[in-house]
Amino acid sequence: MIGLWNVPYLANAYLINSTLLKKYDRKQLNFDKPNLDADMALCSNLRELDVFMYVSNRVDFGHLVNPDTYDITRAEPDMYQIFENEGDWEERYINKDYPDIFKPGQEDKQPCPDVYWFPIVSTKFNKALINMMESFGKWSTGKNEDDRLEGGYEAVPTRDIHMNQVGWERHWLYFLQKYVRPLVEKVFLGYAHDPPRSLMNFVVRYRPDEQPSLRPHHDSSTYTINIALNQVGVDYEGGGCRFIRYNCSVVDTKPGWILIHPGRLTHYHEGLLVTKGTRYIMISFVDP
Structure with missing residues (x-):
């Protein structure tokens, strides 16, 4: 299924529109909140500001790779x-x-x-x-x-x-x-x-x-x-x-x-x- 979904949380990788960063100061939009990790703190602050978060698979923005077993001692x-x-x-x-x-x-x-x-x-x-x-x-x-x-x-x-x-x-x-x-x-x-x-x-x-x-x-x-x-x-x-x-x-x-x-x-x-x-x-x- 391809679409665009409004979600309450995002983690690990996301894109933020630069106009949003200009609209709010660092006290309103940050990664800091008691008892929450950085990703969840940002999501909570965005919801309080009535800023919507979305997940989309309509465009390929790239993907993460797993580097844990990448062995540079190998020839290939x-x-x-x-x-x-x-x-x-x-x-x-x-x-x-x-x-x-x-x-x-x-x-x-x-x-x-x-x-x-x-x-x-x-x-x-x-x-x-x-x-x-x-x-x-x-x-x-x-x-x-x-x-x-x-x-x-x-x-x-x-x-x-x-x-x-x-x-x-x-x-x-x-x-x-x-x-x-x-x-x-x-x-x-x-x-x-x-x-x-x-x-x-x-x-x-x-x-x-x-x-x-x-x-x-x-x-x-x-x-x-x-x-x-x-x-x-x-x-x-x-x-x-x-x-x-x-x-x-x-x-x-x-x-x-x-x-x-x-x-x-x-x-x-x-x-x-x-x-x-x-x-x-x-x-x-x-x-x-």
């Missing part, structure tokens, strides 16, 4: 504000075209069988996530031995950094719940796991002189999500994902777009060769 402190300042976070980091996905009659993009493609995050998100990882800098070796995992072994290793290494696991799981799960429910009718479960959430870095590609494999997931974080033809050349059973490849990836595909059984796939530059992707194995 705004990325960690998804809980405390969710509105600002969403405006900054969610792709502006994301809401259009759910409009009636909107056709889902399907570059390969049962592989779906949607805009989900913004350019700011992509740059911030890459900076978070590069600032942390402790990329895995790309070898099978990996002490970050239970059992210490990775069957199909990549050069990567896990979300929990940069303190963003909890934030990412919330992202899966709020923004990814509705997409999954839309394209895989009848499947819903609320909330999504994911133990493997990480950013992969492909380079010709490090790990340029990834051998054919299945993922340990019911479905996998893959978000391109930078631009093919600009930041790197080559790369992409080939689904072997269908002989179908997605190579013209778009930054901030998410690929969603089944992880086990049908979608045996490989990471195609990066021939130049650095390719970054965000991977999550959901509902293992």
